[in-house]
Amino acid sequence: MHLDYETLRVIWWLLLGILLIGFVIMDGFDLGVAIWLPFMAKTQMEKRILINSIGPTWEGNQVWFILGGGAIFAAWPMLYALSFSGFYFAMLLTLLALILRPVGFKYRAKVNNPTWRRMWDACLFLGGFVPALIFGVAVGNVLQGVPFYFDDSLRPFYTGTFRGLLNPFGLWCGLLSVFMLGMHGAFFINVKTEGHLQKRARYAARSFALLTIAFFATAGFSLYLKTGYALADGVSHIGPSNPLYKAVTRETHAWFDNYHAYPVLLLAPVLGLLMPLLASIWQKAYPKVAFTLSSLSLFGIVSTVGVAMFPFILPSSTHPDQSLTVWDSSSSELTLLIMLVATLIFFPIILSYTAWAYRVLGGKVTEKHIRESKDAY
Numbered sequence: 078m079h080l081d082y083e084t085l086r087v088i089w090w091l092l093l094g095i096l097l098i099g100f101v102i103m104d105g106f107d108l109g110v111a112i113w114l115p116f117m118a119k120t121q122m123e124k125r126i127l128i129n130s131i132g133p134t135w136e137g138n139q140v141w142f143i144l145g146g147g148a149i150f151a152a153w154p155m156l157y158a159l160s161f162s163g164f165y166f167a168m169l170l171t172l173l174a175l176i177l178r179p180v181g182f183k184y185r186a187k188v189n190n191p192t193w194r195r196m197w198d199a200c201l202f203l204g205g206f207v208p209a210l211i212f213g214v215a216v217g218n219v220l221q222g223v224p225f226y227f228d229d230s231l232r233p234f235y236t237g238t239f240r241g242l243l244n245p246f247g248l249w250c251g252l253l254s255v256f257m258l259g260m261h262g263a264f265f266i267n268v269k270t271e272g273h274l275q276k277r278a279r280y281a282a283r284s285f286a287l288l289t290i291a292f293f294a295t296a297g298f299s300l301y302l303k304t305g306y307a308l309a310d311g312v313s314h315i316g317p318s319n320p321l322y323k324a325v326t327r328e329t330h331a332w333f334d335n336y337h338a339y340p341v342l343l344l345a346p347v348l349g350l351l352m353p354l355l356a357s358i359w360q361k362a363y364p365k366v367a368f369t370l371s372s373l374s375l376f377g378i379v380s381t382v383g384v385a386m387f388p389f390i391l392p393s394s395t396h397p398d399q400s401l402t403v404w405d406s407s408s409s410e411l412t413l414l415i416m417l418v419a420t421l422i423f424f425p426i427i428l429s430y431t432a433w434a435y436r437v438l439g440g441k442v443t444e445k446h447i448r449e450s451k452d453a454y
Contacts, residue, residue: 083314085413089152090403094383096148100141101379102372107135109262111205115198117277122444128454130269130442151416155406156390159225163235167211174207186454213254216382217247222394253292260285264356264371268364269442279360286353293349293378305331306392306400314404325397332385342384348377
């Protein structure tokens with residue numbers, strides 16, 4: 078079956094969304110557990126239990142982040158050039174925070190000293206909190222539009238500042254990201270632990286689930302009142318990628334046009350709002366079901382953004398006509414096709430390996446396990 082250029086672009090938009098959702102769900106609970114480390118665990122043993130609940134899998138979960146970055150680089154080069162250069166300082170802070178995770182895991186147990194361990198606990202907390210916050214701030218700014226333009230030779234120029242990213246709506250989305258990943262991490266702790274630690278995890282999960290619902294609903298209402306972006310009538314989807322040859326209008330409620338056109342898409346925000354509540358109700362009786370519902374909530378929240386913005390990928394607040402869309406910022410047709418074939422071969426292998434690893438590493442992490450295992454952190 079022949080896939081035309083437009084279909085390939087949509088397929089890669091969907092694949093990019095899948096990779097981002099995979100990262101949020103799979104690495105999200107790692108970040109969430111790190112956020113809770115200094116607050117939920119009251120003893121050194123409880124801290125070791127939390128660390129060992131994610132210790133065997135956090136590196137593998139970061140594969141989703143690497144795959145997402147690679148997909149942006151290869152399938153959406155203009156998006157890669159703008160986002161990774163325009164958000165350079167924010168990206169640098171994120172990478173530095175993520176680097177603290179492997180260092181913290183390895184060095185925390187090297188010296189049996191309370192001050193030493195508190196220092197690395199703080200590093201692990203920053204390794205979870207900072208990326209969660211910055212990812213949310215980035216999404217909040219993308220929804221508002223980012224200041225950039227292209228010259229006649231398609232060289233991108235970002236005209237914003239790091240300080241400009243820290244606007245009220247961006248920070249609100251950053252807090253939403255922290256709350257939803259903290260919720261996800263707490264539901265994971267509920268699955269992997271027992272006793273007092275598990276009870277604290279249930280309380281934390283319930284609290285952050287309510288905050289996630291409140292912040293997500295408020296962000297959605299605020300976005301409804303904001304000016305969004307829409308392609309002008311008559312813009313062609315056919316042809317090579319060139320963001321200079323289209324017209325874009327800024328309209329109130331524009332980010333909700335796709336939901337008006339296809340009401341079934343409202344399932345995404347409904348999942349984002351309803352699943353945290355159901356997970357909180359069922360977490361005591363069905364911990365694994367609650368974690369699955371938490372995953373569906375993250376799927377719904379991220380999908381809500383993607384569906385609202387389609388076909389925009391990165392709108393420009395200063396030069397709306399030069400915004401990046403699915404139709405004018407992708408790689409060539411041949412590149413997308415070759416990458417799709419490679420994805421169809423290797424993606425099932427990654428999924429199979431991940432499923433096998435979690436099956437082997439399943440079960441609760443207990444004090445007995447920590448004391449008996451030579452590989453425990």
